[in-house]
Amino acid sequence: MQRSLIPATTTPLFPSVRFSANALHLGDAHPEPVSLRLPLIASPCPQAGFPSPAADYVEETLDLNELLIRNPPATFFVRVQGESMVDAKIFEGDVLAVDRSIDTRPGSIVVATYAGDIYVKRLAKLAGGRLALVSENAAQRDQYPILYLDQAEDCTLWGVVTGSVRRF
Amino acid sequence: MRQQTNSLLSMDTISPSSVDTDSLVTGARPRVQTRFALVDVNNFYCSCEAVFDPRLAGKPLVVLSNNDGCVVARSAEAKSLGIKMGQPWHLVPKEFKARGLKALSSNYTLYADMSHRVMTILGGMAPRQEVYSIDECFLDFSGMGLITTTFRDHGLLIRNRIQQWTGLTVCVGIGSTKTRAKLANHIAKKNPQWVGSFDLESLTIDEQRQWLSSLDVGEVWGVGGRLTAQLKAMGIHTVQDLKDANPKRIRGQFSVVLERTVEELNGISCLDIEELSPKKQQILSSRSFGQHVTSEADLREAVLTYLARAAEKLRAQGSIAGMLQVGIQTNPFKPDVPQYNKAISCKLAEATDDTLVLGQYAVRMLKQLYREGYVYQKASIMLTDLSPRTERQITLFEDTEGREKRERLNAALDTVNRRYGSRTLQTAGAGIHKSWSMKRGNLSAAYTTDWRSLPTVQ
Numbered sequence: 127m128q129r130s131l132i133p134a135t136t137t138p139l140f141p142s143v144r145f146s147a148n149a150l151h152l153g154d155a156h157p158e159p160v161s162l163r164l165p166l167i168a169s170p171c172p173q174a175g176f177p178s179p180a181a182d183y184v185e186e187t188l189d190l191n192e193l194l195i196r197n198p199p200a201t202f203f204v205r206v207q208g209e210s211m212v213d214a215k216i217f218e219g220d221v222l223a224v225d226r227s228i229d230t231r232p233g234s235i236v237v238a239t240y241a242g243d244i245y246v247k248r249l250a251k252l253a254g255g256r257l258a259l260v261s262e263n264a265a266q267r268d269q270y271p272i273l274y275l276d277q278a279e280d281c282t283l284w285g286v287v288t289g290s291v292r293r294f
Numbered sequence: 295m296r297q298q299t300n301s302l303l304s305m306d307t308i309s310p311s312s313v314d315t316d317s318l319v320t321g322a323r324p325r326v327q328t329r330f331a332l333v334d335v336n337n338f339y340c341s342c343e344a345v346f347d348p349r350l351a352g353k354p355l356v357v358l359s360n361n362d363g364c365v366v367a368r369s370a371e372a373k374s375l376g377i378k379m380g381q382p383w384h385l386v387p388k389e390f391k392a393r394g395l396k397a398l399s400s401n402y403t404l405y406a407d408m409s410h411r412v413m414t415i416l417g418g419m420a421p422r423q424e425v426y427s428i429d430e431c432f433l434d435f436s437g438m439g440l441i442t443t444t445f446r447d448h449g450l451l452i453r454n455r456i457q458q459w460t461g462l463t464v465c466v467g468i469g470s471t472k473t474r475a476k477l478a479n480h481i482a483k484k485n486p487q488w489v490g491s492f493d494l495e496s497l498t499i500d501e502q503r504q505w506l507s508s509l510d511v512g513e514v515w516g517v518g519g520r521l522t523a524q525l526k527a528m529g530i531h532t533v534q535d536l537k538d539a540n541p542k543r544i545r546g547q548f549s550v551v552l553e554r555t556v557e558e559l560n561g562i563s564c565l566d567i568e569e570l571s572p573k574k575q576q577i578l579s580s581r582s583f584g585q586h587v588t589s590e591a592d593l594r595e596a597v598l599t600y601l602a603r604a605a606e607k608l609r610a611q612g613s614i615a616g617m618l619q620v621g622i623q624t625n626p627f628k629p630d631v632p633q634y635n636k637a638i639s640c641k642l643a644e645a646t647d648d649t650l651v652l653g654q655y656a657v658r659m660l661k662q663l664y665r666e667g668y669v670y671q672k673a674s675i676m677l678t679d680l681s682p683r684t685e686r687q688i689t690l691f692e693d694t695e696g697r698e699k700r701e702r703l704n705a706a707l708d709t710v711n712r713r714y715g716s717r718t719l720q721t722a723g724a725g726i727h728k729s730w731s732m733k734r735g736n737l738s739a740a741y742t743t744d745w746r747s748l749p750t751v752q
Contacts (some may be wrong), residue, residue, distance in 0.1 A: 197459075227458065280352065
C-alpha cells in the first residue's frame with residue numbers, strides 16, 4: 127500500500143469541512159485547557175506622537191496546547207490513579223495527554239487496556255522477546271506485577287503518552 | 295467519443311461523458327471518472343462507550359433513548375441476541391440481562407465529540423466532504439489521481455486510520471455516484487470478505503449485476519417502506535430492477551426525485567456533495583419529562599429551558615424568528631389516563647433571536663395552554679418564519695442602544711454556555727433543580743469534554 131499518498135502531517139490536506147442540511151453542529155474536538163496567551167513582549171498602546179519601539183517585535187502568543195497536542199483529533203486526556211509510574215515522573219492526579227496516532231514501540235510509555243482495566247505503563251520487550259507492560263516504581267516493585275501481553279485475552283495498546291500536566 | 299455500437303449501453307448506461315467506451319464489453323471494467331465514498335461508523339454510540347470502558351468491549355450493549363425508554367443503538371453482540379431497534383427496555387426479556395446485556399443512557403456529549411474527531415480526520419483524506427449525520431459522511435474522491443493504489447485501498451487506509459486514532463471502526467463504500475456509494479457501503483457492511491471497504495466500480499458489469507440483483511430495492515438510498523411496496527407491485531423487486539427501469543416512466547409514475555435515483559444507479563451523478571448547508575427553516579426543541587409533571591410552574595421551567603436551547607440554535611445559524619409555537623401533551627401511550635395535547639402559535643410583534651423576549655411570549659402562551667388535572671409528559675418549542683438577522687426591519691421607535699445591550703447579553707449567554715457547558719447561565723424561570731428533567735440513570739462520564747470526568751489509568 128502506498129502510504130506516501132497522504133503526508134503524515136497533522137494539518138489536513140483539505141481543511142474545508144462543512145455541514146450538510148441534516149448534519150449536526152458539533153462541539154470542540156477536545157477539552158480546552160485554559161490557554162495561556164502571553165504576548166512575548168507586551169505592547170503598550172502607541173501614544174500619539176510616540177511610536178512604541180517594541181511594537182514591531184510582538185509576533186505571537188504562547189498556547190500550552192502547542193506543547194501538549196500534536197494531533198488534536200487523535201489526542202485524549204486521562205487522569206492518573208496510584209503510584210506505579212513515579213520513577214517515570216508520573217504521579218497520582220496528573221493529567222496525561224495520550225496520542226493514539228503514534229505507533230507504540232517497546233520503550234514508549236503507553237496507555238493500555240488489560241483484562242478490563244486501563245493502565246499507564248512502559249511497554250517493554252523482555253527476555254525471549256515477550257512484550258509486557260511494566261511499572262516504574264523501584265521502591266514498591268512487588269506491588270505492581272509485570273503484565274505480559276500474551277497472558278491476557280483482551281489487551282489493546284490504546285495510545286502513547288506524550289505529556290503530563292500537574293498543577294500545584 | 296466514438297460511435298457507440300455496444301448494445302449493452304442501453305441496459306447498463308453509464309454516463310457517456312465519463313466512460314471509455316472501448317472497455318464497455320461484458321467483463322471489462324468501465325473507467326469512470328467520478329468517485330464518491332460513504333463512510334459510516336459501525337454501531338457508533340455503543341462503540342464510543344467501549345473505547346473508554348474496556349469492560350464493554352465485545353459484550354452485548356445497548357444505548358437507550360432519553361428517559362431510558364427505548365433501544366437506540368446496539369453493539370454487534372446485542373444485535374445477535376436479537377434485540378430490536380426501538381424496543382422498549384422494560385420489554386427486553388430478563389434472561390438477556392442475566393446473560394450480561396448492559397444498557398447505558400445516551401451520552402450525546404461524548405458522541406458529539408467523537409463524531410467531531412472522526413469527521414476532522416476524514417476531512418483530511420479527500421478533497422471534499424459532506425458531513426451527513428452524526429456518524430456518516432460522504433467524501434468526493436474525484437480528481438485524487440490515485441496512481442499507485444486503488445480506491446478500495448484508500449478506503450482501507452481510511453478505515454485503519456480511524457481505527458487507530460479514535461478506536462472506532464468504519465465501513466467505506468465507494469461508487470461513481472452518491473447512491474451507488476451508499477449501496478457499496480451496505481455491501482461492505484454485510485460481507486466480511488471486503489474487510490469494510492468495497493468499491494462497486496472495481497467489479498465487472500456482470501459482477502455488479504449479480505450484487506445488485508441480490509439486494510432488495512428497499513436498500514436504495516431514499517427508497518422508504520411505502521415506496522418499496524409500490525415498486526414491488528410494479529414488479530421492481532431488486533436494486534437491479536430499479537436500475538433497469540425506464541427513468542421517464544418512473545418520473546411519470548412517481549417523482550423527479552426517484553427518476554434521479556434511477557439515473558444515479560446507472561452511474562449518472564445527479565447529487566453533488568453539499569458543502570454548504572442550507573439553513574434550517576424551522577427550529578424545534580422538545581423532550582419528554584423524566585417524571586410526571588402536573589403543575590404549571592414545572593411546565594414553565596421546562597418550556598423556558600427548551601426555549602433557551604432553541605434560541606441558542608437560532609442565533610448559531612444567524613437567523614431571527616417571526617413565529618413561536620409552544621405545545622404541551624400528556625402521554626398518548628397511556629390511553630387510560632385523561633388526554634390533553636395542544637399547541638398554540640403566536641406571530642411575534644417583530645422577528646427576534648432574543649432569549650428573554652421569546653421567553654416572555656412563551657410564558658404568556660403557556661398560561662393559555664395550561665389545564666389543571668392532567669399528567670403532562672412532553673413540552674415542545676418551535677421557531678418558524680425564520681429570516682437572516684442581517685435583514686431585520688428597523689422599527690419606527692427603535693431603541694438602538696437597548697437593542698445592542700441585549701445582543702451583547704445574548705452573545706455572552708452563548709459564549710459562557712459553550713465554554714462551561716450548556717445551562718451554566720440561564721434565566722431564573724428555567725429553574726435550577728429541574729425536577730421534571732430527564733431520567734438518565736445510567737450515564738457514562740463525559741470522558742473527553744470535562745476535566746472532572748477523564749478516564750482514570752492505574
